[in-house]
Amino acid sequence: MSVDQRGSPPAPAIVEFIDQVRRRVAEVVVGQDVVVERLLIALLTSGHVLLQGVPGLAKTLLVSALARTIALDFKRIQFTVDLLPSDILGSEILDQKTHEFRTHQGPIFTNLLLADEINRAAPKVQSALLEAMQERKVTIGNTTYTLPAPFLVIATQNPVEQSGTFELPEAQLDRFMLCHRLKYPSRDEEKEVLRRNSLLGIHREGSGAVARTEFDAVTHEPVAQPEDLVAAMEAVQQIHVSDTFTDHVVALVDRTRHHPHIDLGCSPRAGIALIKAARARALIHHRNYVVPEDLFALAEDTMLHRMRLTYEALAEGLTGELVLRSLLNDFGGAKSNGELVR
Amino acid sequence: MRGWLAAIVVAGCAGAGVALATADDQAADTQASPRTSSVGMPVRIEQLMLPGSELEARPIADRETPIVLRVVDAFRHGSGFRYDLEYYGLEPGTYDLRDYFRRKDGSGTEELPAIVVEITSLLPPGQVLPHALEPRPTPRLGGYRALLVAAGVLWIAGLIAIRMVGRQRRRAQAAASVARISLAERLEPLVRRAIDGELTPKEEAELERLLLDYWRQRLQLDDSDPALALAELREHPEAGELLRNVETWLHSPEGAGQVNIAEVMQPYRDLPHEPEQQSASTVKA
DSSP, X not given: OOSBSOOOOOOHHHHHHHHHHHHHHHHHSOSOHHHHHHHHHHHHHTOOEEEEOOTTSSHHHHHHHHHHHTTOOEEEEEOOTTOOHHHHHEEEEEETTTTEEEEEEXXXXXXXXXXXXXXXXXXXXXXXXXXXXXXXXXXXXXXXXXXXXXXXXXXXXOSSOOTTOOOOOHHHHTTOSEEEEOOOOOHHHHHHHHHHHHTOOEEEETXXXXXXXXXXXXXXXXXXXXXXXXXXXXHHTTSBBOHHHHHHHHHHHHHHHHOXXXXXXXXXXXXXXXXXXXXXXXXXXXXXXXXXXXXXXXXHHHHGGGOEEOHHHHHTTXXXXXXXXXXXXXXXXXXXXXXXXX | OHHHHHHHHHHHHHHHHHHHHHHHHHHHHHHHSOEEEETTOOEEEEEEEEOSSOEEEOOOOSTTOSEEXXXXXXXXXXXXXXXXXXXXXSSSEEEEGGGGEEETTOOOOTTSOOOEEEEEOOSOTTOXXXXXXXXXXXXXXXXXXXXXXXXXXXXXXXHHHHHHHHHHHHHHHHHHHXXXXXXXXXXXXXXXXXXXXXXXXXXXXXXXXHHHHHHHHHTTOTTSOHHHHHHHHHHSTTHHHHHHHHHXXXXXXXXXXXXXXHHHHGGGTTOOOOOOOOOTTEEOO
């Protein structure tokens, strides 16, 4: 039985909305089309994204540009070891005039929250954020507040400089629908980045001036409103998922649980995330049904952070990426299990 | 003159008498009055005249000897020797030093006079003594060098065992790969059932997965990134059309109505049944 049998083609307005967002972000951020696509997928499916990449890959700029493109509220928190849960969620403050407590809402009350270097904060801060991500509610004092809709957390992690960090455990990584590993831009893209940067110039302020940055180049005029986003989110729900595709997902997830190199296989949440993300990707690619290409494109971002390799596999120098690639390259199980195709 | 001679004879007799008296006194001294000392305190006896050939201290044969004797010096004295001796006792009691001598020429010591000494203890009577140490087995056989040699032998044996096990495993895998069903053999019944319209949804999914594997192997895209390989397959003039048709058939909401399945599957009906060979890029983990 199919997940959805309707499969109506995407409306032109929705297609136009998605293309406009991608075009606007591309005006500011060179390359990184895949990341923009992943962020859109997260927005359309109410998932959360963990971006892993070295500093300087325009993560913050990308999120900032995306927020301004759709007229969404955007806040950024730089996670540090001395950050407290109340710094994120908010707290009750005693008003000296009225002698009553009033609630100060933290930066989590926003549409797009960039949690920069989430692994630098203590586990209790990470837990506070991740609980809010899952429940979309925050309790301050005795009052529970619902977070704004849409609510999307985009967390970043630096894969290097691991000293003094608190690595997110598998249970908390599982809360992120997508975990995308950012790659360096290609040579042509990097040339374009440098060319655009050299044309930024300076920005006069009163009698002084400062050099303009890429953030100054972000157009403040949005191309879409949150209502457009809601319409696109509804359109995602119309994307058809066949039994065959569901079978592919179940087979792939199941193989991670029996692979000799994988200690902890993917949870059912991985399959759910893969199908949700595949539907959003199908919409982004102007299709009204998902195809295996969606699965292949999204498997790494939805499954890799939900797997843990065995000690022996790690000792042999294998990575989760290699093992997952071996599973995808042997999609039908034509080769024997346990052999790794590099 | 006669008077002088008489005086010399009298003096000589008197001297001899004194000498004999001294020797007798020494002999009586060695026999009668034992020298007394406490445990561990060295005692020196000087110029003790003992008859016969030269004596030396008997070597200590075990750790239980109660007396340790040393001959400090020996001087010839007529037919015998004068000795400077030193001894100390380790156990309280009365001992005869004669038992701790031997002749250098190996002759007996029976004619020696008794040299009795007494070793006393300073400890009060009833003193509690510590328990005697119990013998224990040695902690390990051999020393550090033996341990290193043993570790080296074990390491080499382990290395050989690992290599042998690995070789056996490779042989078993090679045998298994020869016996494995080929891709074509797995595809054939599914293709036939697809043409006949008898595939279950599970078999439809398996058919698509095997078709993807088939084309990836045929176009040698095993080394490529899976997502990029699939994109390349979709662009391939032969594979692309097939895969797009299969996608429409299996994934589109309109389903099989848009695709002539028998026509799409026809080229895969009689694939050659070659045993599946392992790709050169396949590495064992």
